[in-house]
Each structure stands twice: as structure tokens, then as C-alpha cells.
Amino acid sequence: MSDAEVPTLELRDLQTRFHTRDGVLPVVDGVSFTLARGKVLGLVGESGSGKSVTGFSIMGLVDPPGRVEGGQVLFQGRDLLQMSNAERRALRGDRIAMIFQDPMATLNPVLRVDTQMIETVQAHRSVSTTAARKQAADTLALMGLSNAGERLRAYPHQLSGGMRQRVAIAIALLHGPDLIIADEPTTALDVTIQAQILSEMQKLVAARGTSLIWISHDLSVVAGLADEIAVMYAGRIVEHGTVDQVLDDPQHPYTQGLIGSLPSANLRTQRRGERLRQIPGMAPNLLQMPEGCAFAPRCARASAACATRPEMTSPRADAPGHRVRCFHLGPVAAEASA
Amino acid sequence: MNWRRGFNEHSIWWRVAADFLRSRVAIAGLAVLALVALAALAAPWITPQNPYDLMQLDVLDARLKPGTPSSAAGFTYWLGTDGQGRDLYSAIVYGLRISLLVGIGSAAIAAVLGTGIGLLAAYAGGKVDAALMRLVDLLLSFPTILMALMILAYVGKGVGNVVLTLVLLEWAYYARTARGQALVETRRDYVEAARGQGIPPWRILSGHILPNCLPPLLVIGALQIARAITLEATLSFLGLGVPITEPSLGLLISNGYQYLLSNEYWISFFPGVALLATIVAINLVGDQLRDVLNPRLQR
Amino acid sequence: MTGWLLRRLAQAALVVLLMTAIVFVGLHAIGNPIDILIGEDLNQQERLQAIARLGLDQPLWRQYLAFVDGALHGQLGKSFVYQEDAIRLILQRLPATMELAVGALLLAVAIGVPLGLFAGMKPDHPLAKALMAASIVGFSLPAFWVALMFIMVFSVQLGWLPASGRGATRELFGVQWSWLTLDGLQHLILPAFNLALFKISLVLRLTRAGVREVLPQDFVKFARAKGLSPARVVLVHVLRNTLIPLVTVLGLELGSTIAYAVVTETIFAWPGAGKLILDSINSLDRPVVVAYLMVVVVIFVTLNLVVDLLYKLLDPRVRLEGAR
Numbered sequence: 001m002s003d004a005e006v007p008t009l010e011l012r013d014l015q016t017r018f019h020t021r022d023g024v025l026p027v028v029d030g031v032s033f034t035l036a037r038g039k040v041l042g043l044v045g046e047s048g049s050g051k052s053v054t055g056f057s058i059m060g061l062v063d064p065p066g067r068v069e070g071g072q073v074l075f076q077g078r079d080l081l082q083m084s085n086a087e088r089r090a091l092r093g094d095r096i097a098m099i100f101q102d103p104m105a106t107l108n109p110v111l112r113v114d115t116q117m118i119e120t121v122q123a124h125r126s127v128s129t130t131a132a133r134k135q136a137a138d139t140l141a142l143m144g145l146s147n148a149g150e151r152l153r154a155y156p157h158q159l160s161g162g163m164r165q166r167v168a169i170a171i172a173l174l175h176g177p178d179l180i181i182a183d184e185p186t187t188a189l190d191v192t193i194q195a196q197i198l199s200e201m202q203k204l205v206a207a208r209g210t211s212l213i214w215i216s217h218d219l220s221v222v223a224g225l226a227d228e229i230a231v232m233y234a235g236r237i238v239e240h241g242t243v244d245q246v247l248d249d250p251q252h253p254y255t256q257g258l259i260g261s262l263p264s265a266n267l268r269t270q271r272r273g274e275r276l277r278q279i280p281g282m283a284p285n286l287l288q289m290p291e292g293c294a295f296a297p298r299c300a301r302a303s304a305a306c307a308t309r310p311e312m313t314s315p316r317a318d319a320p321g322h323r324v325r326c327f328h329l330g331p332v333a334a335e336a337s338a
Numbered sequence: 339m340n341w342r343r344g345f346n347e348h349s350i351w352w353r354v355a356a357d358f359l360r361s362r363v364a365i366a367g368l369a370v371l372a373l374v375a376l377a378a379l380a381a382p383w384i385t386p387q388n389p390y391d392l393m394q395l396d397v398l399d400a401r402l403k404p405g406t407p408s409s410a411a412g413f414t415y416w417l418g419t420d421g422q423g424r425d426l427y428s429a430i431v432y433g434l435r436i437s438l439l440v441g442i443g444s445a446a447i448a449a450v451l452g453t454g455i456g457l458l459a460a461y462a463g464g465k466v467d468a469a470l471m472r473l474v475d476l477l478l479s480f481p482t483i484l485m486a487l488m489i490l491a492y493v494g495k496g497v498g499n500v501v502l503t504l505v506l507l508e509w510a511y512y513a514r515t516a517r518g519q520a521l522v523e524t525r526r527d528y529v530e531a532a533r534g535q536g537i538p539p540w541r542i543l544s545g546h547i548l549p550n551c552l553p554p555l556l557v558i559g560a561l562q563i564a565r566a567i568t569l570e571a572t573l574s575f576l577g578l579g580v581p582i583t584e585p586s587l588g589l590l591i592s593n594g595y596q597y598l599l600s601n602e603y604w605i606s607f608f609p610g611v612a613l614l615a616t617i618v619a620i621n622l623v624g625d626q627l628r629d630v631l632n633p634r635l636q637r
Numbered sequence: 638m639t640g641w642l643l644r645r646l647a648q649a650a651l652v653v654l655l656m657t658a659i660v661f662v663g664l665h666a667i668g669n670p671i672d673i674l675i676g677e678d679l680n681q682q683e684r685l686q687a688i689a690r691l692g693l694d695q696p697l698w699r700q701y702l703a704f705v706d707g708a709l710h711g712q713l714g715k716s717f718v719y720q721e722d723a724i725r726l727i728l729q730r731l732p733a734t735m736e737l738a739v740g741a742l743l744l745a746v747a748i749g750v751p752l753g754l755f756a757g758m759k760p761d762h763p764l765a766k767a768l769m770a771a772s773i774v775g776f777s778l779p780a781f782w783v784a785l786m787f788i789m790v791f792s793v794q795l796g797w798l799p800a801s802g803r804g805a806t807r808e809l810f811g812v813q814w815s816w817l818t819l820d821g822l823q824h825l826i827l828p829a830f831n832l833a834l835f836k837i838s839l840v841l842r843l844t845r846a847g848v849r850e851v852l853p854q855d856f857v858k859f860a861r862a863k864g865l866s867p868a869r870v871v872l873v874h875v876l877r878n879t880l881i882p883l884v885t886v887l888g889l890e891l892g893s894t895i896a897y898a899v900v901t902e903t904i905f906a907w908p909g910a911g912k913l914i915l916d917s918i919n920s921l922d923r924p925v926v927v928a929y930l931m932v933v934v935v936i937f938v939t940l941n942l943v944v945d946l947l948y949k950l951l952d953p954r955v956r957l958e959g960a961r
Binding site: 061087090091092093094097098100102105106107108109110111112119120123124155156168171216235 | 729854855856858859861862863864865868869873874877878881903951952953954
Binding site for chain 2: 770773774776777778779780781782785788789793794800826883892893895896897899900903904914918919926930933937960
């Protein structure tokens with residue numbers, strides 16, 4: 001029984017802004033969450049919600065015109081934002097790893113796979129090339145890639161999308177990191193491969209006790225894998241709880257909308273030919289955010305109270321971990337037709 | 339669909355002009371060009387001497403330093419004189435005339451010729467297209483200066499021959515670009531529609547396809563003018579261009595070569611500066627034009 | 638791969654053949670080939686002998702075959718001025734021109750690539766902007782004028798470098814090279830630099846454009862995510878991808894550099910093939926002109942071939958596409 005363990009990752013009020021010609025965009029607007037060791041967090045939101053940029057902010061890979069401008073990113077107790085570039089770089093690829101979305105673009109097309117894996121090994125440990133290559137081959141085997149030797153000598157374009165993503169995941173696993181941030185790693189892949197990779201990730205993470213942040217726009221993908229789910233909208237987290245809490249008892253109108261628009265969720269209640277419920281309105285324009293709640297323009301429950309920005313509160317006394325950013329909490333009301 | 343494009347054309351060019359003027363460097367280039375053009379046009383009125391009129395030259399005033407007053411005519415040689423007593427300032431202004439004439443003239447003729455051929459190739463397609471493009475490729479794969487030397491070796495010197503040479507060498511650039519653009523356009527629906535309406539081919543070409551090919555052609559045109567001017571200067575420098583009695587900037591520089599070692603630098607220096615300024619200005623304008631007209635960079 | 642190579646070689650041979658036809662036709666169309674290849678100041682008797690000897694009384698197609706045959710054997714007429722085989726004259730002078738051209742290209746790469754890399758990685762830095770402005774001036778400069786200015790400043794006023802001529806040479810692989818001696822290098826610097834100016838601007842702009850295209854790509858970000866040192870990210874990932882298309886452009890530029898050497902060689906009195914051709918044009922030494930043309934065609938076609946080959950070798954996507 002461990003004493004109060006330092007969580008692997010703790011975000012406190014992270015702010016990342018993009019300074020464009022048209023104005024300043026608060027892409028990550030006060031995001032906070034805690035991720036314990038070995039837990040999986042599903043970070044969910046539509047495109048433009050700031051979920052990917054949150055991942056990059058943690059890694060320290062936000063490119064101009066974006067800049068991390070506030071908050072703290074505590075990795076095992078140490079604030080990454082306060083570290084020097086060299087210290088951050090030492091952690092990247094070693095203790096914190098990232099997997100990107102598009103496997104076609106992640107690997108350098110003119111370098112061989114083994115070169116790209118070996119350089120990752122040697123960037124953090126002084127080992128011989130032979131030893132590094134062996135490590136690479138072993139990790140590839142872990143990913144279920146047969147014939148690791150041949151794969152290593154190949155160029156990225158000679159591998160299929162699924163294989164490339166496995167290579168990318170293997171690279172992330174090379175040094176057995178404590179935290180992996182996966183930015184929609186299966187979005188660009190076939191559904192069957194998606195399922196395979198999901199289950200592989202699950203096993204690997206469970207076996208090593210690695211913390212995982214799985215960023216996705218698709219709740220269903222995350223549902224089977226995550227321990228906790230955080231829903232993002234317009235740069236803010238609007239709901240955060242365990243996977244059961246969020247999926248079975250969603251409190252925020254946006255989360256409800258997301259779940260309601262899933263075909264599978266409607267299967268029980270949906271009759272043939274009935275339209276899927278959609279969230280009315282369009283994704284928010286970060287340049288023209290309303291003063292209070294960001295979701296108010298699209299919300300059926302909006303009222304005068306929504307002109308002030310809501311804070312995260314726990315609606316249920318018996319479920320303190322389930323927090324929502326809304327003034328109008330309550331079970332799913334009988335909505336007007338979609 | 340296309341008719342609407344015709345009406346909006348005037349506002350597109352307005353937008354292009356506005357974008358173009360956002361760069362201070364490009365404005366500077368444009369200003370220099372305007373100055374050069376004005377100077378060339380007003381040459382007889384702004385120069386104290388006609389450098390091509392041998393009667394007005396005083397051989398005794400040869401190789402005078404900049405700022406020396408003339409012995410007889412009553413004006414100062416602000417930029418000095420060359421080996422034949424020519425006032426360098428006058429010679430430069432008249433030389434700019436030739437440079438601009440040859441450069442713009444050859445570019446214009448080559449543009450018309452090349453665009454015509456390019457559009458023809460695109461519209462005709464098939465073997466005609468393939469043959470023409472082979473020719474263009476062959477022409478473009480050889481360095482211009484060699485081809486120019488060869489052509490001039492056979493046809494002889496003179497301004498007219500230089501223009502001819504330049505046209506022969508340049509049309510290929512326009513042809514290739516025009517054909518590329520036209521190919522994209524001919525595939526578009528509105529051309530099919532126009533054909534279906536029985537509109538004659540030449541009208542389709544001139545009224546519909548050509549206007550859409552203009553932007554890249556403009557860019558090429560600007561840069562080609564710079565190349566033409568440089569090439570004429572180089573050829574004149576090598577003695578293959580303009581006659582000695584009517585020197586262009588290149589020939590002036592060449593004349594100054596022999597006096598370099600005696601430290602009489604101005605004879606080559608000033609014409610070169612004028613040439614450089616003109617070419618830099620054209621390139622700046624052309625560069626900005628390219629950035630502005632590039633569809634990928636358009637917002 | 639071999640299949641492709643053979644096809645390209647065949648294509649190359651075809652182009653050379655085509656050029657010989659064009660040159661041959663040109664000889665006949667433009668002027669009297671008798672005058673072009675023999676010269677004008679022979680008396681009637683000698684003319685008839687020369688005509689018979691050169692087979693100029695034969696039908697056209699037979700003359701053409703003889704021409705090609707002669708070309709293959711290195712026989713393209715004798716220079717009027719030097720009374721030597723035109724081909725031999727040119728080949729003798731070629732090393733000097735190659736020195737200049739290769740030297741210029743090396744300078745262009747050594748200066749242009751690092752500067753272009755910097756300008757691409759930090760485009761808003763004032764130095765980067767200055768470099769871009771300078772590059773426009775760089776390729777606007779009339780090379781011949783700059784050459785004169787170089788001579789003015791470095792030879793006449795400062796007296797550091799010689800104004801003309803090629804320096805002492807030393808032999809390597811049976812050819813005399815001047816870059817192997819100090820004196821030779823001193824003579825080589827100014828003309829090579831002059832020739833390189835335009836190229837430096839070109840390489841700088843191309844490198845910068847390439848870097849700006851490569852930098853935002855995912856794999857660069859991924860390389861940083863892996864924790865690689867910034868040096869490695871730039872030198873291995875960014876540079877490698879930028880250089881591949883650059884190399885092919887440079888290969889083609891070598892051809893045009895050899896051509897533009899004409900002007901530089903004339904001004905610096907550099908005894909290369911370029912100066913020879915200009916003198917020959919002016920003195921109407923047409924056999925030399927013809928021979929030069931043929932040599933240039935062969936060089937160009939070869940360069941094109943080598944560049945294509947190089948591209949295939951360097952870019953694995955292209956290379957392995959064909960093999961599959």
C-alpha cells in the first residue's frame with residue numbers, strides 16, 4: 001500500500017495562446033487535471049477544442065505563433081514549464097513520449113526505420129549501435145511485428161499505415177516511459193487495425209504501469225480503454241470523471257450531446273429511420289468567445305446565469321471525482337427533438 | 339459561371355495591387371523603375387549631350403574624372419567621360435533607353451509568340467502538343483548564353499539581331515507556362531459548356547482561357563525582362579551586340595575595361611551601377627508579383 | 638534499375654545524335670560548308686583537293702554519315718587559327734574551365750547552404766531578411782561588371798590577388814590542375830568567386846525555400862518529441878530532406894556554370910574552353926565552334942543522366958518504387 005504517491009502528471013490551470021494576425025486565440029484556456037500512475041485518461045473533444053495543443057504543451061512542442069503562457073505542468077512533482085530546454089529534452093522520448101496522429105507523416109521518409117529508432121535510443125543512453133538495434137528489434141517484437149529485422153531495414157513508405165503506427169508506438173516505448181501522450185493515434189487507420197492497436201496499447205500500458213493520455217474526438221474509441229474521461233470544449237475542460245461516471249451519467253449538456261449523437265448509444269432507444277441527435281450550432285470561433293460559458297450559444301439550457309464563466313463543481317455528493325463546468329446540472333432532461 | 343468572373347475581374351486586379359503595395363521593398367523597386375523609365379523617355383531633354391552624335395563629342399575631353407567641367411560645351415561631366423570623350427551621364431541615360439527597349443521589346447514579342455504557341459499546344463493536344471513541348475524542353479535545357487553566342491555567330495551583330503536572338507530564346511518560357519495553365523483551364527467545365535454552345539475556339543482561348551493564364555505569365559514576363567536586359571548587356575560587353583557608335587550599358591562597361599588598370603574606374607563603374615539598379619528593381623517587383631499572385635500563398 | 642538505366646542511355650544517345658543532325662544541317666543551311674570547314678583563302682586547286690578529301694562532293698546523306706563517323710573518331714575539322722584538331726584544342730582547355738565551374742559550385746554550396754539553412758529556420762530574424770534582400774541583388778548583378786569591380790578592388794587598389802591568367806599547375810591523373818598549387822589558387826579565387834555569385838544567391842533561396850517546406854512537417858516535430866538534440870534534428874532530418882531536391886538542381890546548374898564561364902574567362906583571361914569559343918566566334922574559326930557545340934551537348938546530356946541517377950539513388954521513395 002503506497003503512501004500518497006506523487007501523481008505522474010498534474011496540470012494546473014494550463015494556458016496556451018496563439019498570437020495570430022487576426023487576434024489572440026486562447027487555445028488552451030485553464031486546463032487542470034491529475035493523472036495517477038498507470039491510469040489512462042481519455043481527453044475528448046471536437047477538432048479545435050484544444051486537446052492536441054494540450055498534449056503539445058505538456059511535451060513542450062508548441063510552435064510559434066503559439067506559446068504556453070501560464071499554469072503548471074507537474075511531471076512527477078517537477079514543473080516542466082520551469083525547466084530548461086535541455087532538461088525537457090532529456091525527458092522527451094525517455095520518460096515522456098508522444099505518438100502522433102498521422103502515421104504517414106510521422107516518420108522521416110528518407111531515413112530507414114532502424115536509423116530512426118536507433119537515434120532515439122542513443123539520444124538518451126550511450127550504447128553501441130548494435131545494442132541499440134537489438135533494443136529496437138525487441139521493442140518491435142513487443143508490438144507484434146514479426147520479422148523485426150526486415151522491418152528495421154525498411155523505409156517508411158514500404159510499410160502499411162498500421163505498421164508505421166506500430167513503429168511509432170514502439171519508438172515511444174523504447175525507454176519504457178512513465179507517461180505516453182497519444183494524439184488520436186488510430187484516427188487515420190482502418191477500423192480493424194484500430195481495434196488491434198487499442199488492445200495492444202491497453203496490454204502494454206497495464207503491464208508496465210505507464211500512464212497514458214489518449215486524445216480523441218471519438219468517445220467510443222476511448223470508452224473501452226480509459227479509466228477517466230475529460231471532455232474539452234473551446235479550450236476548457238467541461239466535464240471530468242471516471243469512464244462510468246461520464247458515460248452513464250453525463251452532466252454537461254455538451255457531453256450529453258456527444259453521447260447522444262453516437263449511433264451505438266441510440267441503438268437502444270432509436271427506432272428505425274429516426275435521426276441521430278446532433279448538437280445544434282457550429283464549433284466555436286476562438287476569436288469571438290462569449291464572456292461566460294463557451295457552450296452557451298449552442299445550449300438548450302442556457303440562461304442569464306451563463307453570462308458568467310462557470311467553475312468546475314461536483315454535482316454529486318457521492319461522486320466527488322465527477323466534476324462539471326455548468327450552472328444547469330441535472331440528469332438528461334427530455335430534450336426537444338433534434 | 340465564367341461570365342461572373344469577367345465582371346469581377348476589375349476587383350481582382352484591385353486586390354492584387356493592394357497586396358502588392360504592402361511590401362515597401364516592392365514599392366521602392368517600382369519607384370526606381372518609374373524613374374528609369376521616365377529618364378529613358380525624357381533622354382534628349384535631361385542630358386546635356388547626345389552621346390551618339392559623334393559631332394558633339396570632344397576627344398580632348400576623354401577620360402576625365404567625375405565632376406570635371408567640360409572644356410568647350412559649358413556643362414560639367416558629373417560622372418566623368420569615357421575613352422571617346424562621351425559624357426558618361428548622357429551615355430548612361432541613352433544606354434538605359436536601349437536596355438529598356440531591347441529588354442521590354444524582346445520580352446513582349448516573345449510573350450506574344452510564346453503564349454500563342456503554348457495555348458495552341460494546350461488546346462490542340464495530342465501529337466502537336468507533344469512535339470511542341472519536346473522543342474520547348476530542348477530549348478530550355480541549354481544555357482541561354484551559349485545559344486545566344488551561337489545564333490549571333492551565324493546571323494551577325496547588331497541591335498536587331500540581338501532582339502531576334504532574345505526572342506528566339508525566351509518564347510519557350512512563356513510557351514511552357516501558358517500551356518501548363520491552359521491545360522488546367524481546358525479541362526474545366528466552363529470550357530466544355532462554351533464548346534457545347536458552339537463558341538469558336540479562338541474566342542474561347544482569348545476570352546476565357548487567356549485571362550486566367552495571365553497571372554503566372556506576368557510574373558515570368560517581369561523576370562524575363564530582367565534576364566533580357568542582362569543578356570543584352572553581356573552580349574554587348576562581349577562585342578556581339580550594339581554597334582560601337584551607339585553604346586548600350588554593356589558596351590560602355592566593356593569600353594571601360596581597358597582603363598581599369600590605370601585606376602580610371604568610373605567608365606565601367608557608373609554604367610554598371612545604373613544597370614544593377616534597374617535589374618534589381620525589376621527583380622524586386624517580379625518577386626513581389628510572384629508572391630502576390632501565387633495561389634498557394636493567397637489567403 | 639538496370640532497365641531504366643539502359644533506357645536513359647539510349648535516350649541520351651538519341652539526343653546527341655539529334656544534335657549532330659541539327660549541327661550538320663545548320664552548317665549547310667547557314668553557310669557554305671566548304672567555307673566553314675576549309676577556310677576561304679585557298680586557291681582553286683587546293684579547294685578542289687580539300688573538297689575531295691573531305692568528301693564534300695558526295696550526296697548529303699553520305700556526308701552526314703561521314704560527319705558522324707568523324708565525330709565518333711574525334712575528327713571534327715581543323716581549327717583555322719591554330720591549325721590543330723578542333724576537338725583536341727577544346728579538350729586541352731577543358732580542365733581549366735572545369736576548375737572554374739566546379740570551384741564556383743563548391744563555393745556556392747559552402748556559402749549558400751548554411752546561410753539558406755539559417756534563413757529558413759529563423760525567417761524573421763533581421764539577418765535572415767537581410768540575406769534574402771542580398772540574394773536578390775546577388776542574382777541581379779551583371780556578372781561581367783562584378784568581375785571588373787573585383788579586379789578594380791582586389792587587384793588594382795588592394796593588390797592582393799592577380800588580375801588575370803591561370804596560375805601554376807601540377808599534374809594529377811594525367812591532367813594539369815592549377816588548384817593544386819598556391820599560386821594557382823590565388824589566380825583561381827577571383828574568377829571562381831565571380832562565377833559563384835549568381836549561384837550563391839540561387840542556392841541560398843532554394844535552401845531556404847526547402848527548409849521552410851520541410852520544417853513544419855510532422856516528422857520534424859516527432860524527431861523533437863523523441864528528444865533528439867537540436868543539432869541532429871536540423872542536420873539529419875531537416876537538411877537531408879532539403880538537400881535531395883537541391884542536389885539535382887545543382888547538377889543541372891553545373892552545366893550552365895560551364896556555359897557562363899565564357900564571360901568570366903574572357904575578363905580574367907583564363908585559358909579555358911569558354912575563352913576559346915568566344916575568340917573563335919570572333920575570328921570565325923568555325924570548326925572550333927562546331928566542335929565546342931558537340932562537346933557541350935555531350936556534357937549536358939551526361940549531366941542530365943547523372944543527375945537523374947543521383948536523384949534515384951538519394952531518394953529512397955523513388956528508388957524503391959521502381960524496384961517493386
